[in-house]
Amino acid sequence: MNEKISLKHWVSSISRWPLGMVLTASISVMLPAMADKKDGVMPTFADSLLLEPAQPATQAGVAESEAVRAVLAQKSAGENVAADQPLDVFYAQLGNALVWQSERRVNALVEALSELTGDGLTVEDYAIDKLLSDYKASRAADVAGKADFDIDATHQLLKALTHLQNGKTDPRRLVPDWDGPEGSPLPMADIIQRLLADDVAGAFERVRPGQAHYQALRQALAEYRAMDQASVAFFPPRDEALRQGDRHPDVMTLRQRLTYWGATGLLTGQVEAYPALGLESNDPEFFDSELEGAVKRFQRRHLLKDDGVVGRNTREALNASIASRIDQLRVNLERARWLAPVFEQQPPRLWVDLAGYSLIYVRPSGERWQSRVVVGSAGRETPVIHSRLTHLTINPSWTLPPTIMREDILPQVRRDPDYLERRNMQVIDYSGQPLAASEIDWESPGDIMIRQPAGSANPLGGIVIRFPNSEMIYLHDTPSRSLFGRERRALSSGCVRVEGVDELAKKLLEDSGSRQGLQTLKRSSRSDIQVNLPEQIPVALHYLTAWPDVDGEVTFRADIYQRDSRILTALDQDR
Numbered sequence: 356m357n358e359k360i361s362l363k364h365w366v367s368s369i370s371r372w373p374l375g376m377v378l379t380a381s382i383s384v385m386l387p388a389m390a391d392k393k394d395g396v397m398p399t400f401a402d403s404l405l406l407e408p409a410q411p412a413t414q415a416g417v418a419e420s421e422a423v424r425a426v427l428a429q430k431s432a433g434e435n436v437a438a439d440q441p442l443d444v445f446y447a448q449l450g451n452a453l454v455w456q457s458e459r460r461v462n463a464l465v466e467a468l469s470e471l472t473g474d475g476l477t478v479e480d481y482a483i484d485k486l487l488s489d490y491k492a493s494r495a496a497d498v499a500g501k502a503d504f505d506i507d508a509t510h511q512l513l514k515a516l517t518h519l520q521n522g523k524t525d526p527r528r529l530v531p532d533w534d535g536p537e538g539s540p541l542p543m544a545d546i547i548q549r550l551l552a553d554d555v556a557g558a559f560e561r562v563r564p565g566q567a568h569y570q571a572l573r574q575a576l577a578e579y580r581a582m583d584q585a586s587v588a589f590f591p592p593r594d595e596a597l598r599q600g601d602r603h604p605d606v607m608t609l610r611q612r613l614t615y616w617g618a619t620g621l622l623t624g625q626v627e628a629y630p631a632l633g634l635e636s637n638d639p640e641f642f643d644s645e646l647e648g649a650v651k652r653f654q655r656r657h658l659l660k661d662d663g664v665v666g667r668n669t670r671e672a673l674n675a676s677i678a679s680r681i682d683q684l685r686v687n688l689e690r691a692r693w694l695a696p697v698f699e700q701q702p703p704r705l706w707v708d709l710a711g712y713s714l715i716y717v718r719p720s721g722e723r724w725q726s727r728v729v730v731g732s733a734g735r736e737t738p739v740i741h742s743r744l745t746h747l748t749i750n751p752s753w754t755l756p757p758t759i760m761r762e763d764i765l766p767q768v769r770r771d772p773d774y775l776e777r778r779n780m781q782v783i784d785y786s787g788q789p790l791a792a793s794e795i796d797w798e799s800p801g802d803i804m805i806r807q808p809a810g811s812a813n814p815l816g817g818i819v820i821r822f823p824n825s826e827m828i829y830l831h832d833t834p835s836r837s838l839f840g841r842e843r844r845a846l847s848s849g850c851v852r853v854e855g856v857d858e859l860a861k862k863l864l865e866d867s868g869s870r871q872g873l874q875t876l877k878r879s880s881r882s883d884i885q886v887n888l889p890e891q892i893p894v895a896l897h898y899l900t901a902w903p904d905v906d907g908e909v910t911f912r913a914d915i916y917q918r919d920s921r922i923l924t925a926l927d928q929d930r
Contacts, residue, residue, distance in 0.1 A: 420451035422502035430506065445509055448547055453501060455508040461490045463555035464508060468515055473573055475685030476518055480929055481511045516541055520562035522692035524925040535741045536696040564695040571903035572691060576684040582677050587615040589674045597665040599647040607639045609665060610646065612673045618649045658711060658910045660842045668842060683911060686922045687901040697895050703866050705744065706895040707851055709737050710912040711902060712844045714853055719866055729844045729852040736916045737849050739898055742822040743891040747860055749876040749884040750809040751819045756827055759848050760805055769797050780807045809882035817877055818856050822894050832856045845915045867892060
């Protein structure tokens with residue numbers, strides 16, 4: 356259509372349409388791209404918005420609006436639309452006008468949906484294989500048929516946008532006692548504005564998590580999908596580790612496995628052909644320094660000790676498949692969508708990366724303080740928690756949690772009546788009054804607690820950092836500091852031991868506005884000194900088995916609590 360209308364007449368015309376109020380409100384955004392600066396005229400309504408051309412009277416618009424309402428009511432009554440896909444809100448903001456009545460716009464929707472594979476989502480969930488054919492079939496239908504297709508297409512759009520913004524799966528069903536953020540409502544007005552501006556891709560970008568870690572995970576997913584997944588021999592079990600200087604047929608297999616994972620230059624090159632490079636050997640079964648460097652890079656990417664020695668843990672990582680890493684990335688992209696609101700919080704904030712055995716504290720200035728941690732063992736998992744740091748306990752005594760008392764201490768006491776005395780542990784009742792251990796029936800001890808006073812042997816060390824939660828979890832010091840040097844540190848009974856906790860406590864006091872002097876308090880002869888943080892600081896304990904390091908390179912971690920498979924199964928189910 357080539358006819359043009361004046362701006363005044365165009366605005367007057369659209370106000371008679373069910374869509375008019377939304378479009379009139381959007382004029383300030385759309386005019387710069389639509390106006391003809393030479394003669395002050397506008398393109399036609401259909402040319403500009405790719406909606407159906409305006410009719411001479413309002414009857415077509417009224418019929419369209421009524422058809423949309425009728426189809427929405429029918430689908431709602433038939434429960435064909437999930438509760439988290441607010442179709443009625445979408446169409447109400449559009450005045451019940453049809454949106455997907457242009458092949459170009461439907462094609463743009465199909466293209467945007469197909470891009471969701473890069474987010475680890477399953478594009479078949481959004482019926483992209485039939486959207487275009489259904490659109491073409493609807494062209495011959497009456498207004499009710501057109502409305503039916505339009506609403507189905509919008510349903511797929513809103514479902515996809517919800518999955519992209521909040522995650523496809525429900526963490527409350529997959530993570531025990533999930534207390535993290537719930538899904539946020541879609542920014543409907545922004546989405547509609549982009550659709551009306553023919554920016555379907557922009558509607559997806561509007562809700563896609565924008566944090567750097569999410570982009571790094573997407574990039575890693577693309578890289579791993581591009582890798583050659585041809586079959587390569589597994590690195591075999593060995594009685595002894597393989598290291599630089601060794602010569603063995605397994606070295607050739609090591610070169611092949613590292614090449615499978617993307618390393619280059621390990622299977623080619625001749626010493627005599629490149630004398631200036633100083634190559635050590637052209638023997639593929641010799642473990643040279645170049646190969647050691649490749650092993651160290653691989654170990655760093657898999658959160659292993661980067662010593663260049665190929666032991667059991669490195670062998671296990673080498674023998675994983677590219678397909679398993681792709682699955683791991685998809686699972687953690689889903690977790691990243693769940694946690695997007697957490698990472699949008701302004702500093703200060705503290706989070707514990709459980710599977711990464713690390714703690715990261717982001718100070719108000721943006722400075723990052725990072726430390727190694729020991730977390731719960733596979734039998735006593737540290738839970739996912741979202742809370743706020745409230746106070747510190749200096750020179751803490753330790754009241755044994757029920758699980759530790761029941762499973763660890765009582766069996767010891769039953770075997771050795773002097774066990775508590777040697778460990779400087781006291782028996783108390785629920786009011787804190789001491790009881791004589793010799794008078795307790797340890798086969799049925801009743802309502803008692805066991806407490807260990809503050810001191811060098813106390814497993815909580817000198818500081819506990821506390822936050823409200825239902826699992827009695829806290830961060831604390833430890834006298835067993837050699838454990839921080841271990842490669843895998845899932846060793847505690849659930850609480851989190853922090854390396855350098857004194858330094859962390861000082862920063863928390865300073866950043867929360869406290870004037871308390873930590874060292875003065877620690878030198879006190881008093882125990883269980885409670886120090887409130889004037890400003891409570893957000894804390895989150897996350898379980899992430901693939902996540903970028905400080906340099907943005909994604910690292911893979913062992914699934915120590917075996918939580919990935921459940922999420923992957925849910926992610927692959929149609930919803």
